[in-house]
Amino acid sequence: MPGKSPKTRTISVDMMARVEGEGALRVTVENGQVRDVQLRIFEPPRFFEAFLRGRSYAEVPDIVARICGICPVAYQMSAVHALEQAFGVRVEGGLRDLRRLIYCGEWIESHTLHVYMLQAPDFLGYDSGIEMAKDHQQLVTRGLRLKKAGNRLLALLGGRSVHPVSVKVGGFSRVPTRREMESLREEFLWARDAAAETVRWVAGFDFPRFDQNYTYVSLKPAHEYPFNEGPIASSDGVEVPATEFEAHFREEQVPYSNALQCTLNGASYFAGPLARLHLNADNLSPLAKHVLAETGLGLPLRNPFHGIVARAVEILYATEEALRLIERYDPPPEPAVPLTVRAGTGMACTEAPRGALYHRYVVGEDGAVLDAKIVPPTSQNQRRMEDDLRAYVPRVLNLGDREAAAGCERVIRCYDPCISCATHFLKLEIIGR
């Protein structure tokens, strides 16, 4: 190009901190205009979809849990629902309650980790939750105890909190006794109060003004806040069953990332707590509704930084829902429903802490997996995160490189990205088999 060469500036974060997994971001600015935004995921791919082929359906919950140590239950839940659909089995009643309950444990554990240890340090000006504890010991101790409550619930139902062992196609390998369940009640009464305090605390943070026009996507069951089932809905009025997910949501590869990016009818969208809250606020529990209203933050929330409030409201919801299910618990007569293995295809979508998680399995008549497809929430949010950065960068251009990069990183952290999840799904097509 004749004349002046353009003035190019790059804002980059080589390794993002306080996110799960390994990612970087790079923003290129030319003559004051954002030219390119790349969320680079360099976490190595692990090829789960490839090596699930040939494994027995019964092994799937143990294998897919290993995609993510923070949200293993979500992977187990989407997998068992999809496989049950393939076998034509439905899990109802007390077993369905237990699945909601174990999901409560995971939301509490994962959300509390993010709120207290990963994102709050951004608002209070610390490098980490552990550093923050030097000045805010009581706050951090409350967060750790709340997280522990979630982990205790996971351990009771699943045997341990990371990679629970009891979840199986058809139900569980063991269900708790009533007495074991009651042993959690007192701690959850405390947890409910601590969660309400958490909402009040985070709602008082100093949020950057950054309202965006989002398309929100989440499950939207008629009569409950979503965990395990419900049609997939968007704030633009799309409403489809999980079986039609792939007709509306497309994945594509970009050259700079090890994760596929997902779009809805060609455009980016937002999945996770803000989306769930947007689409399901009517189905929140009474206290969660009340405490949210008290904060004065009116719905709809359109600022990604308010994600921490949505996450805290969901912790409160999950503690209330857990208490409800604990109090009415009556051990199911059998820990799992019987099933007959048959050839088929099953799809399911459940709400991982970070958003909708879609699984599809094709199973042969011997119960071996022939094909698997998994779309994690972070791949769905990836395009949206880049769009947010594009909008956010102009307001940090007057800052030095380090502060500008830190600002961009804070935007990404709002999404609680789970990069370990996002990378493991590159399709491995093997020719000649």
Place this chain on the structure above:
Amino acid sequence: MAKPRKYGKPSKSTKRPKLGVFKFASCDGCQLSILNLEDELLVLGRVVDIAFFPEASSRFGEGPFDIALIEGSVTTPEDARRITHVREQSRVLITIGACATAGGIQALRNWGDVEAFKQAVYPSPEFIASLSTSTPISEHVRVDFELWGCPIDKHQLLAVITDLLAGVTPKLPTQSVCTECKRRGHVCVMVARGMPCLGPVTRTGCGAICPGMGRDCYGCFGPAEGFTEGAAYPPNTPSLARQFHQKLNLIPVDVVRRFRGINGYVRPFRMESNAWEES
């Protein structure tokens, strides 16, 4: 297998020992086990300087490190270089979990048909840098101590760090899950319910949770070792595999799957699954 070594006395300097946590190909679950030390985390943060732990902190402290915890296996050329660099900076290097210690579940790719892998077609394979194998850290650098488990047991991690800080050589149990089942009074799921339990050949440390939850152990703590002093005996996998086949009527493909799981690439389990694949 890591040999026991003397670590020497902790340095007399009043500075806190520096801890680094490094991630390779993994699910983050073992790092999460550190953050799940809800009752001990803040004390740990006072006793040691958690200088490098990107999952938890934006402060990227520089080495050298007194203790390096390594999560994940080596699956890319870049990671093979990076682990060498971490080793150079670390006094004691500890692998945490099945990926770092044995290659992890992603080591299932190691049985992929290499020719077919070469022809593998991603949507755009030129964008991806990945080795055709997933290997444990010990295939790349010297490892001082190995913590097994998928995930690790957080109390084992705490015990190892505490021992190191006190200048004691850490020692964890290496016997089979069966011993733990007996201590806890669990009914044997293999004898009573005919489940193909890997407990007899799997290292204890998990608390025998699978039999406790009414199911068969799937080997996530890796192979048990014999009791004799000195070189460790491998567990008797051939006998257990025969039992699965003859008494529990598992067909060979099921026996292969049994041993080829979370820790499938570790030698005793690898040899057993390979033997049944050929049968």
